[in-house]
Amino acid sequence: MDFIKRHRVEPGKAAKLKSISTDDTGDVKNKAEAKEITADLTKEIRDLQYRMFVEQKQSLLVVLQAPDAAGKDGLIRKVLGQMNPQGCRTYPFKVPSEIERAHDFLWRIHKCTPAKGMVSIFNRSHYEDVLVVRVEDLVPKSVWSKRYNIINQFESNLAAAGTRILKFYLHISPAEQLERFKKRLDNPDKHWKLNAGDYTARDKWDAYRESYEDAIEKCNSDESPWFVIPADNKWYRDASVAGIVHQTLTDMNPQMPPVDVDLDEIRALYDREIADQQE
Amino acid sequence: MDFIKRHRVEPGKAAKLKSISTDDTGDVKNKAEAKEITADLTKEIRDLQYRMFVEQKQSLLVVLQAPDAAGKDGLIRKVLGQMNPQGCRTYPFKVPSEIERAHDFLWRIHKCTPAKGMVSIFNRSHYEDVLVVRVEDLVPKSVWSKRYNIINQFESNLAAAGTRILKFYLHISPAEQLERFKKRLDNPDKHWKLNAGDYTARDKWDAYRESYEDAIEKCNSDESPWFVIPADNKWYRDASVAGIVHQTLTDMNPQMPPVDVDLDEIRALYDREIADQQE
Numbered sequence: 365m366d367f368i369k370r371h372r373v374e375p376g377k378a379a380k381l382k383s384i385s386t387d388d389t390g391d392v393k394n395k396a397e398a399k400e401i402t403a404d405l406t407k408e409i410r411d412l413q414y415r416m417f418v419e420q421k422q423s424l425l426v427v428l429q430a431p432d433a434a435g436k437d438g439l440i441r442k443v444l445g446q447m448n449p450q451g452c453r454t455y456p457f458k459v460p461s462e463i464e465r466a467h468d469f470l471w472r473i474h475k476c477t478p479a480k481g482m483v484s485i486f487n488r489s490h491y492e493d494v495l496v497v498r499v500e501d502l503v504p505k506s507v508w509s510k511r512y513n514i515i516n517q518f519e520s521n522l523a524a525a526g527t528r529i530l531k532f533y534l535h536i537s538p539a540e541q542l543e544r545f546k547k548r549l550d551n552p553d554k555h556w557k558l559n560a561g562d563y564t565a566r567d568k569w570d571a572y573r574e575s576y577e578d579a580i581e582k583c584n585s586d587e588s589p590w591f592v593i594p595a596d597n598k599w600y601r602d603a604s605v606a607g608i609v610h611q612t613l614t615d616m617n618p619q620m621p622p623v624d625v626d627l628d629e630i631r632a633l634y635d636r637e638i639a640d641q642q643e
Numbered sequence: 644m645d646f647i648k649r650h651r652v653e654p655g656k657a658a659k660l661k662s663i664s665t666d667d668t669g670d671v672k673n674k675a676e677a678k679e680i681t682a683d684l685t686k687e688i689r690d691l692q693y694r695m696f697v698e699q700k701q702s703l704l705v706v707l708q709a710p711d712a713a714g715k716d717g718l719i720r721k722v723l724g725q726m727n728p729q730g731c732r733t734y735p736f737k738v739p740s741e742i743e744r745a746h747d748f749l750w751r752i753h754k755c756t757p758a759k760g761m762v763s764i765f766n767r768s769h770y771e772d773v774l775v776v777r778v779e780d781l782v783p784k785s786v787w788s789k790r791y792n793i794i795n796q797f798e799s800n801l802a803a804a805g806t807r808i809l810k811f812y813l814h815i816s817p818a819e820q821l822e823r824f825k826k827r828l829d830n831p832d833k834h835w836k837l838n839a840g841d842y843t844a845r846d847k848w849d850a851y852r853e854s855y856e857d858a859i860e861k862c863n864s865d866e867s868p869w870f871v872i873p874a875d876n877k878w879y880r881d882a883s884v885a886g887i888v889h890q891t892l893t894d895m896n897p898q899m900p901p902v903d904v905d906l907d908e909i910r911a912l913y914d915r916e917i918a919d920q921q922e
Contacts, residue, residue: 539920
């Protein structure tokens with residue numbers, strides 16, 4: 365199944381989130397089939413990522429944005445975090461620290477972009493600076509409205525340096541979010557995720573949706589595409605993101621570098637040492 | 644099995660690597676049993692690490708040192724890298740860059756030590772500055788010989804800040820290393836690991852062993868212990884390191900933080916919204 369084609373927002377087009385299904389499951393029949401697809405793809409992603417790590421010519425940046433409880437953590441645990449840890453780093457972007465706030469909004473982001481061969485996974489990102497910052501009125505419109513262009517230039521610079529960028533919006537319905545919030549109440553292992561702001565943010569659902577729609581429309585290009593992932597079903601969320609990452613790495617087609625040593629010469633050295641030991 | 648007791652180098656004692664077996668397998672019967680032990684421990688490590696991540700009061704630093712082909716990469720892939728990627732980062736320390744060389748030897752290291760809640764895995768470390776640097780004569784003895792004390796003070800500072808430190812030396816025999824080098828020649832996926840220096844470093848095996856013995860003896864304490872892991876059998880290497888990490892995290896005993904919101908109040912809010920929707 366062509367997950368890219370199905371979930372990619374066409375550049376230049378508006379992203380009407382209200383008209384995009386949150387529980388679409390494409391051609392995937394059910395949870396069992398999705399889990400099988402995800403397991404197979406995850407294994408292949410690992411192989412491709414290893415080649416990219418060794419090749420050291422390209423890099424991959426995965427940006428995750430979503431309402432609370434949409435499943436960023438689960439997606440990282442079950443799919444993205446299955447990559448080889450030596451070639452992959454996850455960066456959470458929380459409320460900026462004092463030193464981060466003393467710089468431009470991309471300063472802390474730029475430090476975490478992937479070097480050649482590497483994968484960076486952003487759990488939230490510079491997009492918060494046109495999302496929460498806009499909805500909560502943390503800076504004036506004259507400031508945040510200029511950031512779309514700045515983001516485009518920044519991402520364009522990364523792309524020019526060989527970084528492939530994939531931006532995912534995990535799309536859940538308010539009802540599904542409420543369901544998950546309720547489940548957290550009954551699971552002591554998830555209580556740490558609760559905070560008083562969770563519920564009140566729900567009142568601003570429409571304002572967030574509009575901010576997302578603007579960000580997706582204004583910062584969406586062939587070199588830095590947005591995908592809207594139906595995320596009411598965790599199994600489809602995992603399968604579709606795995607599919608998109610897999611298609612992208614396949615297209616990047618990383619190659620093991622050529623050998624720059626004389627294999628026969630080394631083999632002869634080894635054989636000689638072994639012969640010496642046996643004498 | 645008490646892997647800590649079995650493989651820990653007693654502080655104040657010399658580490659006579661030549662008299663420590665490289666193919667000891669303790670009470671572990673065979674590969675199949677080891678794999679089972681490792682799988683069970685890895686799962687429990689993941690749970691404990693998640694608690695530490697959420698608790699945000701302590702951190703863990705794992706230092707891996709070893710001759711080439713002793714299995715650092717495999718150990719990271721199969722055991723340490725199985726931790727939740729959001730709470731765990733792997734740092735490779737290669738030949739220092741120009742900017743790194745322009746600072747003291749701990750400058751690049753300190754930037755990678757774990758924040759509260761986090762795990763850092765060092766693939767090589769500051770110990771290279773009393774190992775390869777000493778054997779290859781990269782700085783005079785008057786410089787490297789002072790570093791043992793500096794390292795002790797540095798690690799003591801980390802420990803005082805709540806970081807548990809585990810230092811592993813993966814101990815293989817020269818014969819096993821040669822065997823692995825040979826296997827790499829026949830596996831195109833491993834050719835990128837070959838370099839002309841692999842073989843010539845073997846001539847300095849004894850000099851490296853002495854440097855390791857000194858480092859282990861001089862920088863070994865209750866708060867920053869060294870473990871010598873018999874690594875000729877990959878399955879025992881994995882099981883014993885998993886065992887030591889597991890025992891350590893169990894001893895650290897991380898706790899989920901108490902809930903700081905009123906669960907009943909939130910539950911009432913949710914129920915009201917659901918009731919409203921149904922009207």
